[in-house]
Amino acid sequence: MKGYSENYWAKRAKQYNKTNWVKNNSFIDAFIGMIPNNHYPNILEVGIGTGAVAEKVSERIGPLTGIDISQEMIDKINHDGITPIVANAHNLPFEDESFELIYMRNVIHYIDDPKKVFSEIYRCLKPGGQFLFSQVVPPDDSISKEYDWLVGRDIHYPTKREILGLFSSFHSVKQDDFVLEKQSIMNWLNNTCQNEDEKATIIERHRATSGAYRLLSNYEDASGDILVDIKHLMILAQK
Numbered sequence: 325m326k327g328y329s330e331n332y333w334a335k336r337a338k339q340y341n342k343t344n345w346v347k348n349n350s351f352i353d354a355f356i357g358m359i360p361n362n363h364y365p366n367i368l369e370v371g372i373g374t375g376a377v378a379e380k381v382s383e384r385i386g387p388l389t390g391i392d393i394s395q396e397m398i399d400k401i402n403h404d405g406i407t408p409i410v411a412n413a414h415n416l417p418f419e420d421e422s423f424e425l426i427y428m429r430n431v432i433h434y435i436d437d438p439k440k441v442f443s444e445i446y447r448c449l450k451p452g453g454q455f456l457f458s459q460v461v462p463p464d465d466s467i468s469k470e471y472d473w474l475v476g477r478d479i480h481y482p483t484k485r486e487i488l489g490l491f492s493s494f495h496s497v498k499q500d501d502f503v504l505e506k507q508s509i510m511n512w513l514n515n516t517c518q519n520e521d522e523k524a525t526i527i528e529r530h531r532a533t534s535g536a537y538r539l540l541s542n543y544e545d546a547s548g549d550i551l552v553d554i555k556h557l558m559i560l561a562q563k
């Protein structure tokens with residue numbers, strides 16, 4: 325187990341929407357913009373969290389079901405077009421071939437077995453159905469180790485290569501990067517750290533980063549903050 329169970333998310337739920345990237349409209353627009361049409365009778369979000377993406381999908385495309393392991397995260401959702409269910413992505417509680425569209429944003433770095441989650445998503449998609457995916461990734465695969473160390477949470481951020489490997493059963497893959505520029509590390513830490521020691525360690529590590537990381541992330545030491553570009557890999561695939 326990675327230790328990022330429902331208890332971890334119960335603690336993060338209160339602050340979650342205050343983290344800048346979560347409700348960033350340009351990011352959500354770019355992500356949803358990859359969906360090729362707007363006729364999907366059955367839509368599922370895996371790891372729906374507080375419903376930041378789901379609110380827009382339900383308004384622009386149609387009603388949807390969302391699963392998440394955390395009751396506290398989905399308790400933040402209050403929207404007619406969204407049916408939230410507490411469930412584990414490793415065992416989706418749906419029949420085979422139930423959905424025309426499944427999507428998932430920034431979940432796989434928290435789960436134990438990404439391959440199993442991808443096979444569950446594949447199983448629940450109708451033939452020809454679409455899977456839209458987004459994941460924060462290191463600015464370049466070559467600095468993956470440093471990136472994991474820098475975040476300091478015993479999390480492995482999957483590289484682009486690892487992610488593409490998870491799509492081996494799918495076809496018609498289309499992909500794009502979305503870079504959130506000049507993201508405040510202090511905003512992220514203030515809303516995600518469990519204690520002051522964790523915050524101090526992560527700041528210290530950022531200040532000790534390599535020239536390669538600094539160049540790739542447009543690192544900027546601002547007064548009382550550190551600003552970096554954060555890269556998200558977005559992929560649209562078909563069953």
Ligand SMILES: C[S@@+](CC[C@H](N)C(=O)[O-])C[C@H]1O[C@@H](n2cnc3c(N)ncnc32)[C@H](O)[C@@H]1O
Pocket residue numbers: 328333346370371372373374375376377391392393394397411412413414428429430431434435
């Ligand atoms: C970083 S949040 C992303 C939330 C949402 N997708 C978004 O983009 O705002 C990760 C979410 O994954 C959920 N999660 C983690 N492990 C899970 C699992 N095994 N099954 C279902 N959800 C899980 C967490 O509870 C949390 O809500």
